[in-house]
Amino acid sequence: xxxxxRVEQMLDAAVGVFSAAGYHAASMDDIAERAxxxxxxxxxxxxxxxxxxxxxxxxxxxxxxxxxxxxxALQVPPDEQLWRGLRAFFTFxxxxxxxxxxxxxxARGQERFAAELAExxxxxxxxVAGLLAxxxxxxGRRPRPAELTPMAYALVGAGESxxxxxxxxxxxPPETTATRxxxxxxxxxxxxxxxxxxxxxxxxx
Amino acid sequence: xxxxxRVEQMLDAAVGVFSAAGYHAASMDDIAERAxxxxxxxxxxxxxxxxxxxxxxxxxxxxxxxxxxxxxALQVPPDEQLWRGLRAFFTFxxxxxxxxxxxxxxARGQERFAAELAExxxxxxxxVAGLLAxxxxxxGRRPRPAELTPMAYALVGAGESxxxxxxxxxxxPPETTATRxxxxxxxxxxxxxxxxxxxxxxxxx
Amino acid sequence: xxxxxRVEQMLDAAVGVFSAAGYHAASMDDIAERAxxxxxxxxxxxxxxxxxxxxxxxxxxxxxxxxxxxxxALQVPPDEQLWRGLRAFFTFxxxxxxxxxxxxxxARGQERFAAELAExxxxxxxxVAGLLAxxxxxxGRRPRPAELTPMAYALVGAGESxxxxxxxxxxxPPETTATRxxxxxxxxxxxxxxxxxxxxxxxxx
Amino acid sequence: xxxxxRVEQMLDAAVGVFSAAGYHAASMDDIAERAxxxxxxxxxxxxxxxxxxxxxxxxxxxxxxxxxxxxxALQVPPDEQLWRGLRAFFTFxxxxxxxxxxxxxxARGQERFAAELAExxxxxxxxVAGLLAxxxxxxGRRPRPAELTPMAYALVGAGESxxxxxxxxxxxPPETTATRxxxxxxxxxxxxxxxxxxxxxxxxx
DNA sequence: TATGAATGAGCCTTCATTCAT
DNA sequence: AATGAATGAAGGCTCATTCAT
Numbered sequence: 001x002x003x004x005x006r007v008e009q010m011l012d013a014a015v016g017v018f019s020a021a022g023y024h025a026a027s028m029d030d031i032a033e034r035a036x037x038x039x040x041x042x043x044x045x046x047x048x049x050x051x052x053x054x055x056x057x058x059x060x061x062x063x064x065x066x067x068x069x070x071x072x073a074l075q076v077p078p079d080e081q082l083w084r085g086l087r088a089f090f091t092f093x094x095x096x097x098x099x100x101x102x103x104x105x106x107a108r109g110q111e112r113f114a115a116e117l118a119e120x121x122x123x124x125x126x127x128v129a130g131l132l133a134x135x136x137x138x139x140g141r142r143p144r145p146a147e148l149t150p151m152a153y154a155l156v157g158a159g160e161s162x163x164x165x166x167x168x169x170x171x172x173p174p175e176t177t178a179t180r181x182x183x184x185x186x187x188x189x190x191x192x193x194x195x196x197x198x199x200x201x202x203x204x205x
Numbered sequence: 206x207x208x209x210x211r212v213e214q215m216l217d218a219a220v221g222v223f224s225a226a227g228y229h230a231a232s233m234d235d236i237a238e239r240a241x242x243x244x245x246x247x248x249x250x251x252x253x254x255x256x257x258x259x260x261x262x263x264x265x266x267x268x269x270x271x272x273x274x275x276x277x278a279l280q281v282p283p284d285e286q287l288w289r290g291l292r293a294f295f296t297f298x299x300x301x302x303x304x305x306x307x308x309x310x311x312a313r314g315q316e317r318f319a320a321e322l323a324e325x326x327x328x329x330x331x332x333v334a335g336l337l338a339x340x341x342x343x344x345g346r347r348p349r350p351a352e353l354t355p356m357a358y359a360l361v362g363a364g365e366s367x368x369x370x371x372x373x374x375x376x377x378p379p380e381t382t383a384t385r386x387x388x389x390x391x392x393x394x395x396x397x398x399x400x401x402x403x404x405x406x407x408x409x410x
Numbered sequence: 411x412x413x414x415x416r417v418e419q420m421l422d423a424a425v426g427v428f429s430a431a432g433y434h435a436a437s438m439d440d441i442a443e444r445a446x447x448x449x450x451x452x453x454x455x456x457x458x459x460x461x462x463x464x465x466x467x468x469x470x471x472x473x474x475x476x477x478x479x480x481x482x483a484l485q486v487p488p489d490e491q492l493w494r495g496l497r498a499f500f501t502f503x504x505x506x507x508x509x510x511x512x513x514x515x516x517a518r519g520q521e522r523f524a525a526e527l528a529e530x531x532x533x534x535x536x537x538v539a540g541l542l543a544x545x546x547x548x549x550g551r552r553p554r555p556a557e558l559t560p561m562a563y564a565l566v567g568a569g570e571s572x573x574x575x576x577x578x579x580x581x582x583p584p585e586t587t588a589t590r591x592x593x594x595x596x597x598x599x600x601x602x603x604x605x606x607x608x609x610x611x612x613x614x615x
Numbered sequence: 616x617x618x619x620x621r622v623e624q625m626l627d628a629a630v631g632v633f634s635a636a637g638y639h640a641a642s643m644d645d646i647a648e649r650a651x652x653x654x655x656x657x658x659x660x661x662x663x664x665x666x667x668x669x670x671x672x673x674x675x676x677x678x679x680x681x682x683x684x685x686x687x688a689l690q691v692p693p694d695e696q697l698w699r700g701l702r703a704f705f706t707f708x709x710x711x712x713x714x715x716x717x718x719x720x721x722a723r724g725q726e727r728f729a730a731e732l733a734e735x736x737x738x739x740x741x742x743v744a745g746l747l748a749x750x751x752x753x754x755g756r757r758p759r760p761a762e763l764t765p766m767a768y769a770l771v772g773a774g775e776s777x778x779x780x781x782x783x784x785x786x787x788p789p790e791t792t793a794t795r796x797x798x799x800x801x802x803x804x805x806x807x808x809x810x811x812x813x814x815x816x817x818x819x820x
Numbered sequence: 821t822a823t824g825a826a827t828g829a830g831c832c833t834t835c836a837t838t839c840a841t
Numbered sequence: 842a843a844t845g846a847a848t849g850a851a852g853g854c855t856c857a858t859t860c861a862t
Contacts, residue, residue, distance in 0.1 A: 161362020571772020
């Protein structure tokens with residue numbers, strides 16, 4: 001059995017166990033058993049538990065990123081691009097629930113993986129911010145990075161949260177969820193790029 | 206020393222240790238020591254490590270909820286109410302950074318705490334959905350729960366994600382963060398309740 | 411049961427296991443079991459395996475040193491002092507075979523304990539060299555440290571080796587072994603301090 | 616490549632790794648890699664790790680013995696013969712510092728190798744006792760085995776210990792070390808074979 | 821003959837949890 | 842009520858040893 005396949009199997013198992021039990025509670029024994037392989041092999045192929053986890057984060061993160069990038073490569077109007085990105089996101093999360101859990105629940109909980117996460121997050125935000133920037137540029141305004149980043153954060157968070165909600169509504173197709181989020185967010189963005197601004201209220205406390 | 210005060214002290218210690226070290230890395234020894242009490246006492250008063258953690262999540266969650274409810278009790282325009290709720294949220298997270306924010310991250314990583322979290326989130330969503338409902342009602346439209354709930358989910362998720370972002374930008378006052386989110390979301394909501402709808406694109410795949 | 415006694419029991423067990431199995435092959439399980447105690451207690455009282463071993467070396471080394479120092483404290487002629495020191499040495503080795511093994515077999519094999527050993531060795535050599543120095547001084551000559559140290563080494567080595575030999579002749583009392591070594595060594599020393607010197611031969615190779 | 620050469624190469628590698636890392640810390644992987652051969656080959660040619668180590672001790676011990684025997688074959692006065700033997704010993708240890716000296720230290724620490732060591736030491740003692748016997752015979756006295764053997768033991772031990780000391784003083788040439796030991800020991804032996812005897816003291820305890 | 825791949829077994833260490841006082 | 846002392850149970854990691862090729 002070729003080495004690369006073995007590695008994929010092990011990563012599959014690891015992602016499954018990590019996402020179900022959490023980084024700490026996951027045991028290398030469990031992972032090895034689930035991969036149908038002996039523990040020393042896991043160490044031989046993928047190193048330490050920490051390294052193994054990082055490998056998981058990398059693989060899942062890359063997959064997600066590729067899915068989104070592929071989905072937004074088409075030359076279509078900016079809003080449609082954004083929608084396609086969201087749809088790809090919800091599709092991925094629906095299909096790789098475990099991978100998503102590893103990325104966004106486990107990794108965030110462990111200070112240790114801050115570097116890894118920062119990198120993934122940077123790539124993610126870059127993609128999302130890129131989408132938003134194109135939107136804003138299309139509206140004739142100049143995108144300001146200092147605003148783009150928190151916006152991207154908010155969008156990703158909203159998506160993540162909706163992904164959770166979808167868990168209890170498994171019959172909802174990704175298209176619908178993406179449209180929900182677009183409806184909630186896009187119209188606001190549209191306003192924004194028409195120059196509207198919401199201002200904090202002045203009611204005395 | 207009355208029992209209730211002891212319990213509070215222990216919870217304080219536990220929240221501190223849990224948030225600093227993470228759920229697993231936190232040891233009952235550390236918690237007991239930090240509480241200035243012996244370990245068996247911790248077990249006597251608050252039970253298992255798991256139960257202790259849940260108690261922490263409960264207390265912090267309740268405090269957050271109370272802060273938001275108090276902030277939105279004022280009779281002001283709906284958008285201002287929402288903004289005040291957001292501001293209360295970011296204020297709380299900012300003030301209890303090593304409290305709730307991290308506890309929440311920890312809790313999300315462990316399937317064990319899914320029930321606790323679901324409950325907390327449900328309470329949160331209920332509050333937010335209530336705010337949105339008032340907004341929509343004020344706009345003269347009839348709120349449809351089937352749409353309200355996912356909307357609230359998205360908003361809560363965006364808030365949580367921004368709260369994360371704020372951790373790395375501690376100098377930003379809660380007002381600013383709240384306004385950021387309002388600007389991103391409210392205008393869209395405003396459009397929505399004026400009846401506008403964004404429709405999925407028709408570009409052939 | 412008082413703590414200090416527990417510690418002594420654990421050190422007894424550790425010395426026994428270390429000397430029989432060697433540092434690496436000795437398992438903390440074995441040590442704990444032999445001490446009639448649970449493993450975590452060993453860690454609680456004496457720390458890491460490495461620290462435990464060092465504690466053993468310290469205790470045995472100190473005991474040996476004290477025995478020799480006590481034996482040589484009497485105001486008697488230098489040769490008798492030396493003999494008494496040797497007798498104390500063989501007595502100790504006979505009575506604490508395990509302790510001696512830990513000191514001179516185990517510790518020497520592990521690079522890790524170089525610092526510990528250097529200290530013990532320094533104390534040992536100091537004692538022995540002190541004896542020799544007094545001898546030489548009694549002979550009216552000025553002791554030269556540069557020669558004393560290797561002399562002390564040779565003496566300790568000879569003693570150690572004889573101690574091994576004694577293992578196969580358990581009926582021989584320490585007095586006799588000490589006298590053997592004195593006969594082998596003292597007469598030479600006597601010659602030395604009368605100014606005699608053996609010179610390397612000049613036979614052409 | 617002939618089998619015997621392969622074996623020598625493997626033993627070279629093994630001696631290097633064993634002496635550098637110690638018996639336990641040395642891994643069969645390291646040894647195989649250093650020998651430029653695969654691990655199963657090591658097992659095929661030299662068996663278990665334990666057997667491999669014993670083979671190392673054997674080879675090095677034999678080499679040492681041969682060096683000493685060769686050095687003492689010359690027809691020279693008995694004291695010179697002894698000195699030449701010592702010089703050969705210190706020369707060998709100096710040249711194979713990471714070989715025999717450390718192997719010997721390692722072997723002494725493990726009860727497993729007691730048999731091997733006993734044998735080596737017996738051969739060594741036999742050689743030394745032979746030297747001493749010739750000396751005594753040359754002095755016109757009849758050698759008494761019961762005294763020869765412990766004497767030889769003491770001498771061998773003193774030599775081993777000085778060899779250790781030499782490790783920390785690499786600049787000292789073997790001649791000097793041999794002379795040191797002769798000076799410490801030979802004069803005494805000379806006295807002995809002139810019939811002198813040191814008697815235990817009579818000071819009351 | 822030669823090896824890449826695989827594993828059983830074990831060791832150090834930690835910690836949640838509970839008695840005995 | 843309060844605690845010092847004690848332990849069962851795991852978990853990460855390594856390595857000597859052996860098949861299948």
